[in-house]
Amino acid sequence: MxxxxxxxxxxxxxxxxxxxxxxxxxxxxxxxxxxxxxxxxxxxxxxxxxxxxxxxxxxxxxxxxxxxxxxxxxxxxxxxxxxxxxxxxxxxxxxxxxxxxxxxxxxxxxxxxxxxxxxxxxxxxxxxxxxxxxxxxxxxxxxxxxxxxxxxxxxxxxxxxxxxxxxxxxxxxxxxxxxxxxxxxxxxxxxxxxxxxxxxxxxxxxxxxxxxxxxxxxxxxxxxxxxxxxxxxxxxxxxxxxxxxxxxxxxxxxxxxxxxxxxxxxxxxxxxxxxxxxxxxxxxxxxxxxxxxxxxxxxxxxxxxxxxxxxxxxxxxxxxxxxxxxxxxxxxxxxxxxxxxxxxxxxxxxxxxxxxxxxxGDSLVVVGGLKLDLAEVEAVLRAHPGVTGAVVVHAGAVEAYVATGPDGALSPGELLRWCRDRLADYKVPRVIQVLADLPRTSNGKLVRRRDALLAQSSDRR
Missing domain, CATH: 3.40.50.12780 (ANL, N-terminal domain)
Structure with missing residues (x-):
């Protein structure tokens, strides 16, 4: 037809x-x-x-x-x-x-x-x-x-x-x-x-x-x-x-x-x-x-x-x-x-x-039967004027690790509200960690391993 x-x-x-x-x-x-x-x-x-x-x-x-x-x-x-x-x-x-x-x-x-x-x-x-x-x-x-x-x-x-x-x-x-x-x-x-x-x-x-x-x-x-x-x-x-x-x-x-x-x-x-x-x-x-x-x-x-x-x-x-x-x-x-x-x-x-x-083979994951590209969530977080970088991973739930610089004063709650205003509910990170900086490789690329991101979060505490 x-x-x-x-x-x-x-x-x-x-x-x-x-x-x-x-x-x-x-x-x-x-x-x-x-x-x-x-x-x-x-x-x-x-x-x-x-x-x-x-x-x-x-x-x-x-x-x-x-x-x-x-x-x-x-x-x-x-x-x-x-x-x-x-x-x-x-x-x-x-x-x-x-x-x-x-x-x-x-x-x-x-x-x-x-x-x-x-x-x-x-x-x-x-x-x-x-x-x-x-x-x-x-x-x-x-x-x-x-x-x-x-x-x-x-x-x-x-x-x-x-x-x-x-x-x-x-x-x-x-x-x-x-x-x-x-x-x-x-x-x-x-x-x-x-x-x-x-x-x-x-x-x-x-x-x-x-x-x-x-x-x-x-x-x-x-x-x-x-x-x-x-x-x-x-x-x-x-x-x-x-x-x-x-x-x-x-x-x-x-x-x-x-x-x-x-x-x-x-x-x-x-x-x-x-x-x-x-x-x-x-x-x-x-x-x-x-x-x-x-x-x-x-x-x-x-x-x-x-x-x-x-x-x-x-x-x-x-x-x-x-x-x-x-x-x-x-x-x-x-x-x-x-x-x-x-x-x-x-x-x-x-x-x-x-x-x-x-x-x-890419950043696409599925949350509750709905497809989500983690890069989309990262782009929304990076659009916040106080954010200098973001990495989003999926480990049973969507987790975001956000850099705000050494003088940053953003709270996870504020970033959560920012996401809720701009993303469908299933795309909103369940966990947001605010860091002074994100871990990088020796050639400057962002590290996207959850264990390294968690370690960076622990070091800040």
Missing amino acids: GDMRELVGGLFDAHPGERPFLVHGEHTVTRAETRAAVEWEAGVFAGHGVGEGHTVMLQVPPSCTQIEALLALWSLGAQVMLVDHRLKPSEVDTLRALCRPQYLVRAGAGRSPLGFEPRYELVTVCCPDGAPAATAHRLVQFSSGSTGVPKVIGRTPASLSEEIDRFTRIAGMPTAGERVLLLSSTAHSFGLIAGLLHSLVAGGAVVFARRVSAKDILAAAERHDVQAVFGTPFHYELLSTARTLPDLPALRVAVSGGEIMPPETAARFADRFGLAVGESYGTTETGVIAMDVSGATRPSVGPAAPGIRLRIHSGEVEVRLPEGSPYLVDPDGGRYVDGWLRTHDRAALDPDGNVRLLGR
Whole structure:
């Protein structure tokens, strides 16, 4: 499918309209009802002037409203810039300045969601300095760049269509009539494409928990007799702490996406629930790369997904993207070369062709299922007028070591407030150490080893 309107129509046409699609609490929305809501929202957006090739930044918390708005905008041929609802206003302003959307669609003020909410009022703002789409990309997402400038990543209708088809060809994925408890964010690739869009084309239903707690998640799983759970390692760790487990006779699939699951987390979940956790490995740029729904190939993430060409080059995974570069903005440069996308994920292939990941080759880490570039946090800290240098590391939590000079009087609390005003909550360091200076190598490079940073902190005391 080369057109987004055709893709959206095809997703709804794949199965009869009376089938359930979105389930929250006791409320079920059918495919036909969702389609009608999408058509109504499209009419509202068209009334605002949104049409083919227009650029729209969408920042709405996970909800039926978010899903309907996205599909409605796509059905009009708009390029949708999907923004996580947790981003602070200053972060959104940075993205707006970078991408110049013609419209901003956001949820009405006064809501602080702790989980999935069915409905939000939408506010649509016209941006006079916006620009229409300059490329064929119709989904735009963002990822941190090592220079502090976000990478802007686009997916074309053909790329999205191919990934949806890829999921339908992966053994063990949910099929028609099955219910998926979706814990992964619908603003990110795995939740959006593997969860929502695949369920539409496969004829399944997507179930949402009221809140992100073991009690609420398991209550939803039991009430709706789900066959599958899609989440992140955080969710599976949370579920493993539940005091009592309901009877879940239909549950046959549990898949983790967004970050690689620690072996101990997978083992705890399997021990409590009697079900191995599968892995879905991919990137925002490529979509799914490798997947094993069953979890049988752990510690690998399974074989390359159908239609994916990958190679291990200089110890890192590279993926063939013949369509061209996925980047609208790439401040780092050099990741897409001669048709191949460098993931910066270190890996090896086992004799059966399964991909085993060995860690990152850059400063990207994952916090609670969300990708974070430590360099972005460093850039925010360095922007403080009293800071002379910053090193941020990840050791189970994000830790910042900040130099303020010998006469510096900054407190960790002040720096914490500075970060909270400029970074989404998941990016804010959990520990901030203020130092007179940062440790350096003999040739003047900053030392990024946590033990050396801790030693410098101890010396100051």
